[in-house]
Amino acid sequence: MTQLWDFSGGIHPAENKHQSTARPIRVAALPEHLILPLQQHIGEPATALVKVGDRVLKGEKVADVTNGLGVPVHAPTSGIIESIAQLPVPHPSGMTDWCITLRPDGEDQWVELQPFADYRSLERDQVLDMIRDAGIAGLGGAGFPTDIKLRPPRDRKVATLILNGAECEPYITADDMTMRERAEEVLAGFKVMAWLLRPERCVIGIEDNKPEAIAALRAATEGTQIELAVIPTKYPSGGEKQLIQILTGMEVPSGGIPADIGVMCQNIGTAVAMSQLIFEGKPLISRTITITGEAVREPGNFEALIGTPVQHLLEQASLQPDQVNRLVMGGPMMGYTLTTTAVPIVKTSNCVIAATASELPAPPPEQACIRCGMCAEACPMELLPQQLFWYSKATEFEKAEHLNLFDCIECGACSYVCPSSIPLVQYYRYAKGEIRVQRAEQLKADRARERFEARQERLEREQQEKELRRKERAKAAAEAQAKKKAEAEKAAAEGEAVDERSAKSALVQQALARKKAKTEAAATAKELAAAPAESAVEKPDLEALEKQLTQAQAKLETMQGMLEDAKAQQADNVDKLERAVAKNHDRVDRTQKALTEAREQLARNAETQTPD
Amino acid sequence: MAFAQQSSPHARRARSTSQVMLWVILAALPGLLAQTLFFGWGNLINVVWCIAVALASEAAILKLRNKPIAFFLKDNTAAVTGLLLGLSLPQFAPWWVSGIAVISAIVMAKQLYGGLGSNPFNPAMVGYALVLISFPVAMTTNWAEPALLWQGAPSFTDTLQAIASAQLTVVDGWTMATPLDEYKHKIGSLTAAEVTSHPSFGDGVARGWEWVNAAFLAGGLVLIGLRIITWHIPVSFLAGLGVMSLAFGSNADQYAPLSLHLLAGGTMLGAFFIATDPVSAATSHQGKLIYGAGIGVLIYLIRTWGSYPDAVAFSVLLMNFAVPFIDHYTPPRTYGHHKARRGAPGRNQG
Numbered sequence: 001m002t003q004l005w006d007f008s009g010g011i012h013p014a015e016n017k018h019q020s021t022a023r024p025i026r027v028a029a030l031p032e033h034l035i036l037p038l039q040q041h042i043g044e045p046a047t048a049l050v051k052v053g054d055r056v057l058k059g060e061k062v063a064d065v066t067n068g069l070g071v072p073v074h075a076p077t078s079g080i081i082e083s084i085a086q087l088p089v090p091h092p093s094g095m096t097d098w099c100i101t102l103r104p105d106g107e108d109q110w111v112e113l114q115p116f117a118d119y120r121s122l123e124r125d126q127v128l129d130m131i132r133d134a135g136i137a138g139l140g141g142a143g144f145p146t147d148i149k150l151r152p153p154r155d156r157k158v159a160t161l162i163l164n165g166a167e168c169e170p171y172i173t174a175d176d177m178t179m180r181e182r183a184e185e186v187l188a189g190f191k192v193m194a195w196l197l198r199p200e201r202c203v204i205g206i207e208d209n210k211p212e213a214i215a216a217l218r219a220a221t222e223g224t225q226i227e228l229a230v231i232p233t234k235y236p237s238g239g240e241k242q243l244i245q246i247l248t249g250m251e252v253p254s255g256g257i258p259a260d261i262g263v264m265c266q267n268i269g270t271a272v273a274m275s276q277l278i279f280e281g282k283p284l285i286s287r288t289i290t291i292t293g294e295a296v297r298e299p300g301n302f303e304a305l306i307g308t309p310v311q312h313l314l315e316q317a318s319l320q321p322d323q324v325n326r327l328v329m330g331g332p333m334m335g336y337t338l339t340t341t342a343v344p345i346v347k348t349s350n351c352v353i354a355a356t357a358s359e360l361p362a363p364p365p366e367q368a369c370i371r372c373g374m375c376a377e378a379c380p381m382e383l384l385p386q387q388l389f390w391y392s393k394a395t396e397f398e399k400a401e402h403l404n405l406f407d408c409i410e411c412g413a414c415s416y417v418c419p420s421s422i423p424l425v426q427y428y429r430y431a432k433g434e435i436r437v438q439r440a441e442q443l444k445a446d447r448a449r450e451r452f453e454a455r456q457e458r459l460e461r462e463q464q465e466k467e468l469r470r471k472e473r474a475k476a477a478a479e480a481q482a483k484k485k486a487e488a489e490k491a492a493a494e495g496e497a498v499d500e501r502s503a504k505s506a507l508v509q510q511a512l513a514r515k516k517a518k519t520e521a522a523a524t525a526k527e528l529a530a531a532p533a534e535s536a537v538e539k540p541d542l543e544a545l546e547k548q549l550t551q552a553q554a555k556l557e558t559m560q561g562m563l564e565d566a567k568a569q570q571a572d573n574v575d576k577l578e579r580a581v582a583k584n585h586d587r588v589d590r591t592q593k594a595l596t597e598a599r600e601q602l603a604r605n606a607e608t609q610t611p612d
Numbered sequence: 613m614a615f616a617q618q619s620s621p622h623a624r625r626a627r628s629t630s631q632v633m634l635w636v637i638l639a640a641l642p643g644l645l646a647q648t649l650f651f652g653w654g655n656l657i658n659v660v661w662c663i664a665v666a667l668a669s670e671a672a673i674l675k676l677r678n679k680p681i682a683f684f685l686k687d688n689t690a691a692v693t694g695l696l697l698g699l700s701l702p703q704f705a706p707w708w709v710s711g712i713a714v715i716s717a718i719v720m721a722k723q724l725y726g727g728l729g730s731n732p733f734n735p736a737m738v739g740y741a742l743v744l745i746s747f748p749v750a751m752t753t754n755w756a757e758p759a760l761l762w763q764g765a766p767s768f769t770d771t772l773q774a775i776a777s778a779q780l781t782v783v784d785g786w787t788m789a790t791p792l793d794e795y796k797h798k799i800g801s802l803t804a805a806e807v808t809s810h811p812s813f814g815d816g817v818a819r820g821w822e823w824v825n826a827a828f829l830a831g832g833l834v835l836i837g838l839r840i841i842t843w844h845i846p847v848s849f850l851a852g853l854g855v856m857s858l859a860f861g862s863n864a865d866q867y868a869p870l871s872l873h874l875l876a877g878g879t880m881l882g883a884f885f886i887a888t889d890p891v892s893a894a895t896s897h898q899g900k901l902i903y904g905a906g907i908g909v910l911i912y913l914i915r916t917w918g919s920y921p922d923a924v925a926f927s928v929l930l931m932n933f934a935v936p937f938i939d940h941y942t943p944p945r946t947y948g949h950h951k952a953r954r955g956a957p958g959r960n961q962g
Contacts, residue, residue, distance in 0.1 A: 008947075013623050170623060241947060254948035326616040332623040337615060353622075360622045367629050367687060368729035372890040377842070381947045384895065387939075402953055404946040412621030419629040426619040 002203065002229040005249040007242045009380040010234040011413045013170050013333065015209060020173045020292040023300035025181055028316050033082070034102040034307035035344035036062065036073050037089045041143020044068035048100055054081045059111040059283050061133075062100055071135045071145045075102055076285040076305035078109040090310075090329050090343045092336035099344070102307065113281035124196055131274065134283040135347075139269030140164065141240070143348040146270055150196050152259045159262035160248055161199040163190050163271060165206040165213065166231065166238030169331030172351040174288040175268040177301040179206070179213035182272060183220040189271030190226065192278050197264065203227040205243050235333065236411040240265045242380050254407050269350070289313065289345055295323035295354035304345055310352055311341035317354075325357035332360060333412040367420035375414035375424060381407050385414040389424050392431035397438070400431050408432075461558075468580060474516075481509060542602065545595040552591050556584040633688030635840050637695055639831035640885055644699060646827035650820030651756040652765035654703025657775055658710055659695055665714040666694030673723040689728050693717050696736035696886060700878055700924070701743075703756035704774050704787060709747050713739035733932045734892045740925040750780045752921070757788035758812060758820035791818035791876045793921035795868045804864040818876035825880040832884025841888040844900035845907075849883040850874065852908020860916070867916055877915075882907070882924035892932045899935075899942035906931045 039045035046063035056062055056075040064072035079102045087099040119127055132147035152158055163186070167175040179186055194202050204221070206214055208230050221228050231237055231246050241252050243265060250261045258264055269287055276282045285306055292299035297318035304313055310327075328335040329343075330351055338352075345352075353360075375385035384403055391400035405428060414424045488505050563577040647655040670690035674681045684690075694714055701710050717739030725731040744751045759765040766774070766786050774786070781787070789797075791812050798807045807813075816822050835841045853873055861867030873879065878886070887893065887907050894903035907927045914923030945952040 011625070013625070245947070251948045254946065256948070324615065326618060326622065328622055330620075333621040335620055335622065337617050337622075339615060339617065355622070357616075360618075362616065362618070363624060364628065365683070368727065370629055370632075370689070370729050370891055371893070371895060372629075372632065372840075373842070373895055374839075376895065376944070377839070382944045383946055384943055386895065387943075403943065404949065404953065407946050407948060410620070415621050416623060417625050417627075419627050419632050421624070421628065423619055425621065429619070 002227050002247070003249075004229065004231055005246055006232075007234075007237070007245045007380050008382050009376075009378050009413060010236065010242075011378050011416055012233070013235055013416060015233075016170045016292075016332075017173050017176065017209070020171070020290045020299045020301060021176060021212075023298065025177050025288055025301045025303055026316070028302040028304040028308060028313055030077060030104050030106065030108070030305075031308050031312040032103070033309065034076050034079075034104065034305060035087055035309060036076075036100045036102065036307045037087075037344065037346055038063050038073065038098045038100065039089075040073065040306075040346035041137050041348050043070035043137075043143075043145060045098065046070055046073050048084050048098075050081045050084075050100065052081050052083055055079070055105070056081060056102065057109050057111045059113065059285060061135075061283075062102075069145060069148065071132055071137050071147070072283075073100070073306075074135050074283040074285050076307055077102070077104045078107050079104040088340055088343050090338065090346060090349060094339040115279055115281040117279050119192060119278050120195060127192070127196060127278075130277060134273070134277040136270065136273045136277065136284045137347050138267055139273065139287055139347060139350070140267035141348070143346075146266075146274075149264070149266075150193065152197075152264070156259040157262060158197045158199050158259060158264045160201045160203065160264075161190075161194055161197055162243060162247055162263060162265045163202075163204040163268065164238055164240070164243055164265050165204050165210075165217070165268050166243055167210070167268075168207060168233070168235045168238035169333050169335075169351075170235075171292050171353055172290050172331050173292075174290045174301055174350045176210045176213050177290075178268055178272060178288050179210070180216050183213075183216040185275040186217070186268055186271045187220045187224070187226070188279060189274035189276075190266070191224075192274045193266055193271065194226075199264075201227065203229050203247055205229050205231055205237075205247050207231055207233045207237060209233040235413065236380055236409070239380065239409055239411060241409065254404065284347060287345070287347065287349070289349055290351040291317040291354075292351065293324075293328075293354035294356040294359045295320050295325075306347055307344045309342055309344050310338065313345065313352065314341060314354055319354060323356050324354045326353075326355045326360050328353040328355060328360070333416070334410065363423070364421045366422050369420055369422060372419060374417045374419065378413040378417045380411060380413060381409060383408060385424050388431070389422060389427050392427040395431075395434070397431055397435050401435060405431055405435070457558075464580065465576070468576060468583075472576075474519075478512070478516075481512060485509065542595070542598055545591065545598055549588065549591045549595055552584065552588045556581065556588050559584050630686055630688050632840055633692050635838055636692050636835065636885065637688065639834045639840075640695060640699060640828070640881075642831050643824055643828040643881060643885075646820075646824040647699070647703075649761050650758055650823055651703050652759060652761060653768045653771040654756050654775065655699060657768075657772055658701050658703070658705065659698030661707060661775075662698035662701070662710055662714045663691050663694035665711050666690045666697075666718050669715045669718040670723070673719055674727075677723070677727075679727070684728065687728060690718060690722075693722070693736045693739075696881075697739055699881060700736070700740055700886075702751060702754035704754035704771070704781075705743075706750060706754075706778065706780065707775050708778070709743050709750050712746075713743040715739075716742050729891055731891055732935070734886060734889050734928050736889075737886060737925040737928045737932075741929055744920070744925065747780070752789075752793065753781050754787055755790050755793075757786060758814065788812050790921060791821060791872060792868065792915060795872060796915070796921050799866065799868070804869070817871045821877070822875040825875045828880035828884060832880065835884060835888075841884070841890075842897070842900065844897055845888045845893060845904035846883040848901040848904030849887050849908045850879075852905035853879065853912050854908070856909050856912035860912070873912065873915070877922040878924040879911075882911070882928065886924060887928055887931075892928075892935065894935050894938045894942065896939070896942045896944050898944070899938045902938050902942065903931050903935065906934060 038048065044065050044067065046065045048063045050056060050062045056078065058075060058078045060075045061072045062075050082101045082103045084100050086096040089097045089099065116122060128147045128151060136146040137143040138146060165175055165179055202225065204217060204226060214230055217228055229247055236242055237246060240258065244258055244263050245251055248263060252258050253260055273284045286303055287306065288301050289304050290301050291313050296314060297320060299317055302313055302316060327338040329338050329349060330336060332353060369386055369389065371386055379385055387403050388400050388405055408428050410425050410428065412425050418424060484505060559581045563581050566574050566577050644655060644659060667685060667690055671681050671685060674684050697710065697713050697717060701713065717735040721733050721735035721738035722731045789812060794810050794812055795807055813819055832846055836843050854870055857870040857873050887904060894900050910927035910930055911923045914920055914926055941954050943952045943954060
């Protein structure tokens with residue numbers, strides 16, 4: 001018997017699972033169109049690899065992610081690409097996104113399939129690449145690419161591999177029916193994962209409200225080292241963090257991932273997809289989905305192609321259109337409402353509930369929080385839901401964050417029990433969203449500031465360089481002038497003929513001398529301005545001086561860095577930079593001296609003042 | 613077709629605040645029954661009167677505040693406040709004393725702070741403390757003599773007339789000092805045996821009172837069983853009181869014994885129905901334990917060394933003061949964190 005731990009909180013909502021377990025999994029009929037969103041889950045959207053009008057075979061790659069996190073999308077059947085356009089996708093916001101629409105030709109003609117039943121003879125990396133190529137992403141939660149999940153960092157050895165068969169949400173039975181009917185496949189896929197990760201312990205967690213699935217798995221695990229852990233039914237035991245706590249007694253650190261404590265959870269559907277890839281060579285083109293709710297006459301589970309419109313599946317389950325009041329994608333605790341039945345199912349879709357008005361009635365109006373604390377009793381993360389609610393409502397986000405708002409898994413247990421009918425989770429989502437926006441804006445502001453400072457620095461540097469060049473030119477000109485003068489004197493000594501020219505040159509020289517004097521005066525003024533402490537200020541501004549010194553030192557360092565770079569590249573401005581470095585060196589020395597003087601003066605001031 | 617748009621969760625448990633409050637009222641009925649059986653009609657009349665005044669004053673204030681009256685009255689919280697006052701006031705408290713208690717509870721302690729959920733102090737106890745300080749004679753001399761309803765207790769009409777009269781006190785033969793009062797004031801000069809020979813003690817711990825307390829205890833256990841309240845506050849309340857009694861008052865010839873502390877006065881009503889008012893209590897488990905224990909200790913201190921025979925109202929109000937402080941330092945440790953994040957943001961990040 002596997003040792004089990006309990007997680008705090010949790011609720012026991014009406015299960016409503018029996019409605020959809022009465023029938024075996026049915027294969028959904030081929031719909032008229034298949035709509036394949038380019039983004040089906042977490043990560044980057046895929047890029048279409050096909051053009052409108054192309055004929056594709058079943059299992060052919062039609063889109064792939066070239067850059068970043070993601071997996072390819074495959075044609076679920078053979079047919080013609082009809083369009084690549086913005087269409088409604090399953091998303092809480094009811095938004096549209098890019099989708100490939102495929103018109104099936106009815107032939108269901110496969111590409112050539114390459115099973116690798118003897119996967120153990122392959123390199124693990126090869127198998128992982130195959131998994132990515134087959135478009136396998138987690139069929140539970142957020143749809144994280146499975147190949148990446150199965151490649152934990154070297155320092156995060158997975159000691160415990162968990163297969164999550166808890167399926168704690170009411171109504172959903174997709175995993176339950178899969179385990180009942182396809183236990184061998186589940187096990188085969190799980191074994192592939194185990195081979196990839198080489199964990200010390202493999203355990204399947206399953207809630208005790210699924211006796212048939214437990215029996216099927218028990219038979220399938222007979223004689224293997226895979227543990228079957230039957231856990232008490234309590235929502236949300238299938239939450240990754242909760243299941244890990246139940247099966248290992250360990251907690252995933254806040255902000256961390258299960259691999260941080262040597263644990264990994266995989267989904268039942270993902271295991272089946274793995275098995276189909278390895279033993280049949282098939283990419284992920286279909287999944288099991290529960291179609292239930294009182295508005296369908298024949299609720300049950302369907303093996304449906306990815307991209308099948310929800311409308312088509314509801315019809316397969318004998319929808320009574322006039323009965324539907326609320327259409328939920330996912331379970332009644334964490335699912336989201338759909339605005340249209342035109343959306344397709346994607347790799348992460350596990351359930352559609354067509355609920356009548358009496359089945360999922362509109363919540364009564366929100367009453368005042370009476371601080372009864374039932375939410376805190378129900379919270380599986382041991383948060384303080386009512387405090388989070390006040391702070392979220394009062395937009396005191398800092399306090400909400402301090403009370404670990406971001407550890408909330410939005411399981412809905414608090415809202416479920418709230419006697420005042422407060423939509424708590426909605427408040428938390430709002431607060432999280434606002435905080436994320438604020439953070440993004442802060443980041444933007446920081447970047448803008450950095451850019452501005454960099455620009456200021458560059459402008460100053462350019463100004464200095466210009467000054468340097470100008471001085472050089474002036475020096476060269478003066479030298480040339482001196483040479484000319486010498487020549488002129490020589491010429492004058494040689495004869496009177498050049499009188500006129502020499503007079504002119506004298507005038508020019510005078511002008512130059514005036515200009516030089518002016519420049520020097522300006523420089524002195526600038527230095528005075530730059531070092532106000534040197535002027536007769538009673539109380540030297542130590543802070544300003546210190547700041548100046550740091551700035552000067554920083555600039556010197558930059559200059560030296562540039563000089564070294566220039567030297568390394570044998571650039572032609574090496575000597576110029578050398579001079580600049582020397583100049584900055586002087587400046588640093590000067591400022592330092594000024595600072596010391598100022599400090600001394602301050603000390604003197606202090607001395608003269610103490611006797612008073 | 614337009615589908616209903618709703619944020620998750622879509623399923624909800626069907627237990628509203630109104631129902632929670634209704635359960636509190638139902639669970640208090642055994643206590644009321646015991647009070648009526650052992651002390652006559654006084655409490656029942658008080659309860660009806662107090663609930664009526666509570667609903668009326670709540671409605672009046674809601675109207676002034678332009679709030680939907682029916683929506684808020686239906687939450688049953690005003691009724692609970694009225695009920696608690698009716699249960700805890702002396703049986704022969706004049707109608708206007710209880711009226712003032714209820715009106716100040718609803719108007720001052722609850723609605724002026726923003727209504728349900730916003731009041732820092734237990735409204736019923738604010739009303740109780742106010743009339744106890746303002747009308748000490750009416751509040752200490754009007755306790756009914758323990759007499760079985762069918763045997764010796766004043767009739768319903770007599771009781772009603774006594775309550776309805778403007779007099780501060782009623783016919784002498786109907787009232788009697790409470791056991792806690794009696795013990796407190798006589799134990800200095802008499803032995804325990806002599807004190808308990810007074811008719812208010814009877815054969816058990818405290819005549820009538822022991823049954824009333826037992827009935828409130830039973831009702832409270834029902835509330836815990838229904839998960840309307842948690843065990844933390846009642847248990848720590850009784851533990852605080854019990855530990856203090858055992859530590860300081862083990863000599864019955866000097867101080868009231870533990871049995872009297874537990875079974876006389878408003879102990880069980882306070883522990884299960886008053887201190888557990890969620891709005892003004894601490895929130896986390898740890899906080900509730902501190903809060904409840906604090907009330908228990910304060911009750912002992914005031915009963916033993918203070919000038920009032922009973923002390924539930926003052927103790928609850930004093931600990932209400934401490935709630936924000938307790939809450940600030942007793943957040944639970946969140947899953948995945950090494951320790952709880954105490955205090956304000958920016959400090960003690962854990």
